[in-house]
Amino acid sequence: MPRFLSIAAAQSGPIARRTSRSEAVSRLVEQMREARACGCELIVFTECALTAFFPHWWIDDEAELEAWFERTMPGPDTQVLFDEAVRLGIGFYLGYAELAVENSVKRRYNTSILVAADGRMIGKYRKIHLPGGADYQPHHPFQNLEKRYFEVGDLGFQAWRAFGGIVGMCICNDRRWPETYRVLALRGAELILLGYNTPDHIPDQPEIDHLCDFHHLLSMQSGAYQNGCWVVGVAKAGVEEGVSQIGQTAIIAPSGEIVARSSTLKDELIVYRCDLDLVKPYKERLFNFEKHRRIEHYQPIATQTGATPPEE
Ligand code: CDV
Numbered sequence: 001m002p003r004f005l006s007i008a009a010a011q012s013g014p015i016a017r018r019t020s021r022s023e024a025v026s027r028l029v030e031q032m033r034e035a036r037a038c039g040c041e042l043i044v045f046t047e048c049a050l051t052a053f054f055p056h057w058w059i060d061d062e063a064e065l066e067a068w069f070e071r072t073m074p075g076p077d078t079q080v081l082f083d084e085a086v087r088l089g090i091g092f093y094l095g096y097a098e099l100a101v102e103n104s105v106k107r108r109y110n111t112s113i114l115v116a117a118d119g120r121m122i123g124k125y126r127k128i129h130l131p132g133g134a135d136y137q138p139h140h141p142f143q144n145l146e147k148r149y150f151e152v153g154d155l156g157f158q159a160w161r162a163f164g165g166i167v168g169m170c171i172c173n174d175r176r177w178p179e180t181y182r183v184l185a186l187r188g189a190e191l192i193l194l195g196y197n198t199p200d201h202i203p204d205q206p207e208i209d210h211l212c213d214f215h216h217l218l219s220m221q222s223g224a225y226q227n228g229c230w231v232v233g234v235a236k237a238g239v240e241e242g243v244s245q246i247g248q249t250a251i252i253a254p255s256g257e258i259v260a261r262s263s264t265l266k267d268e269l270i271v272y273r274c275d276l277d278l279v280k281p282y283k284e285r286l287f288n289f290e291k292h293r294r295i296e297h298y299q300p301i302a303t304q305t306g307a308t309p310p311e312e
Contacts, residue, residue, distance in 0.1 A: 003164050003276040005191070008035030008043040009232050011249035013266035014240035017052045021077035024050050028094075029084050031269055036088040038271045041117065042163050046195035046236045047095040047127075047172045048110065050078070053197040053236060054097075055132065055149055056142045056243050065149065069099035069108060073121075086119040091163060095171060095195040097150075098126070110150045112169050112195065114160060123160045125169040126153025129177055140203035142243045159187040165276040168229075172196035175233060176219045178226070185227035186289065190279045192229050194220075197236045198246045213248050217258065225256030228282025230274050238265035254279045 010031040015024055028045055035043040048054075051068050059065045073096065074082045085092055091114070098111035110127035130152060132144025157180060159168040168189030174180040175194050184192055200212045208215075216233070224231040230253060237247035249262035251272045260270040286292075 004273050006040045006273045008040040009234045009249045009270045010045050011262045011268045012046045012236045014238040015052045017241050034269050036090050042091045044093040044193050044232045044234045046234045047197050050096050055145045058136050069097040071099050082119045089117045091117045093193040108150050122162045126155050127171040128153045129173040131173040157183040159189040165190040168192045170194045181223035181227045190276050192231045195234045200244050200246050212246050221256040224252040228254045228279045228287050254282045
């Protein structure tokens, strides 16, 4: 019996620095309506979907920095997105910059949430793999200051029973790490949702610029195949405040095949009717972890007879 779930991947075009939250949210609402009109039950937005990707520039002033973050979710500007989701009967994944106050301490995270069609918060994820650095790079045409502006996520990789399957979340750079998919798959994930802001130029490694699209798709396709999962990756694409970012929003089947892909660098919706049962041939056979993983042989090198310890 197929388990169909119609998913929309809502690529975002650039969001200018001066764009207000309510303007950004109205673009998301527009895409949500379009997704529902296509019969989708779930829409996936990108990483930091409510603003320009501010880690691309240096911000000294604490108040100025905090203005990029959401203190509550839903909040005054995002409530309309939740209301529209409930009205339409569609769930969503949303990435945003989160300012949390925990035990009277302010913490900043790069966060995503999964919201049910009735507006209920199903789960939250805080980005674990933060790329870039914490210092200003004067010779770079733009910065990547995620290590300065965000703390490493403290919620781990979780998967939730939702939308008729088991759904996991990650964010952008996480998609390049095999352990992201593996931990999610070990938790049973059948569908992995992620958003990304990926420049098409790597300032300190320009020699691999031409491989940006390839490495992006390679990571998601291998993650999907080796873990028997659907993967939905959604871009913030195009030239945003002088930074050119890749598109290549994609829906990938558990076979590793791309079944839908964006063709622009603008707001663009791609839609696919995913059969969640297509995970079965992989999860039950080739990549049946219980039967075929050889965890007992994956010891650290240093504990194997005669082996040299790994270099630090
Ligand atoms: N937002 C990101 O995490 N971007 C990184 C870039 C900086 C390499 C990525 O892995 O796509």
